[in-house]
Amino acid sequence: MPVDETRVLVITNGSRANRADAVKNRKLVDVMRHFYSDITLISFASLDAARDAPDIRMISMNDEIPGIARVMYTQIALSLKVLGSRSTGPPIDTIIFAFGMDLQLLPIVTSKIVARRIIIRSDGRPSLVYERYLPRHTRLARTLFRLLEEVNYRLADNVLTECQYMVNDNDFDKYHAGVGSLFIDTSHFAPNTPIPTRKFDVGYVGRLSATKGTPEFLEALERLPKRLKAVIVGEGDLSERVTEMMRDSQKFSNSEGASIEYLAWVSHDRLPETLNQIRLLVIPSAKEGLPNILVEAMACGTPVLATSVGGIPGVLRHNETGFLLIDNSPKSIAEGITSAMDNRQLLERVSSNARNFIMREFSLKRSIEHWRRAF
Helix, strand or coil: CCCEEEEEEEEECCCCCCHHHHHHHHHHHHHHCCCEEEEEEEECCCCHHHCCCCCCEEEECCCCCCHHHHHHHHHHHHHHHHHHHHHCCCCEEEEEEECCCCCCHHHHHHHHHHCCEEEEECCCCHHHHHHHHCCCCCHHHHHHHHHHHHHHHHHCCEEEECCHHHHHHCCHHHCCEEECCCCCCCCCCCCCCCHHHCCEEEEEECCCCCCCCHHHHHHHHHHCCCCCEEEEECCCCCHHHHHHHHHCHHHHCCCCCCEEEEECCCCHHHHHHHHCCEEEEEECCCCCCCCHHHHHHHHCCCCEEEECCCCHHHCCCECCCEEEECCCCHHHHHHHHHHHHCCHHHHHHHHHHHHHHHHHHCCHHHHHHHHHHHC
């Protein structure tokens, strides 16, 4: 039951093309329902996942403005939305900037005038992301990011992120930091097919892009034994490349029954069915926060092999709750897949450990406990 008759504004970044962003919006809104009776969601991501929640005010922002124009638009438009929200409902108690809104200086300053509490729900310190994973960006840009971060994090009443590992890794401890996790519906995302009887040996589920490590994964598949069956699920910039691979029957199918299947899209409701057909999910991203698909796969008892980036090492403990890659090179991915698949007992033990970990750390009850500390 809501405990506060005032209002919360939830402001999120994202893209309409990325369905995972819409799912994150819905999860955050569902958590807020346990604290507030009146919720407004302002987002650059698709609002489709929250459309069946008629009690939520929803405001869609334009996500198609490119480059520096988007930076200016975001700063000004969000500030105006915050100011305008004062007259559309009960008093605003809290404003949450989530999922990549760490650098929104003008909206955050404006929010200090309007609301009692400001929370930044970070997916990772932007300057650190650029320094580690996007070194081509100038030192000046990283310095500017650090300055904006320092001001915004100190203006905020709380800086929250997905897990304690990310609090430590992003050096958030110097602020009023804590965990503001989302949750997994562990009744929906649940194991229903034993590992040995699953259809696919290896799977990739996510956006098909260079940042997500798709090219390296595709090249790794060419290095694997021809007996393996693989599935790729997703859309993105590299969809055509995957389609071309499907046409190369000599490379990915043979008399031993090996094959690779491509599913352009699976709805979020049906995703557990797909995950329950995969023995080992690979997440070869070059950069991440804490990907939805990681914790969703673990909830389904699907072992995950992933790069050690973002918050992933805080969830995947090598050979315990999952498998960590040395890097996301095709050679490393292929070796990681082969090593995991060759040890069936370990694979099944990791499957069980992963499910238990998610039940313990990413249930709705646990998520509410984390957020309650901020409130």
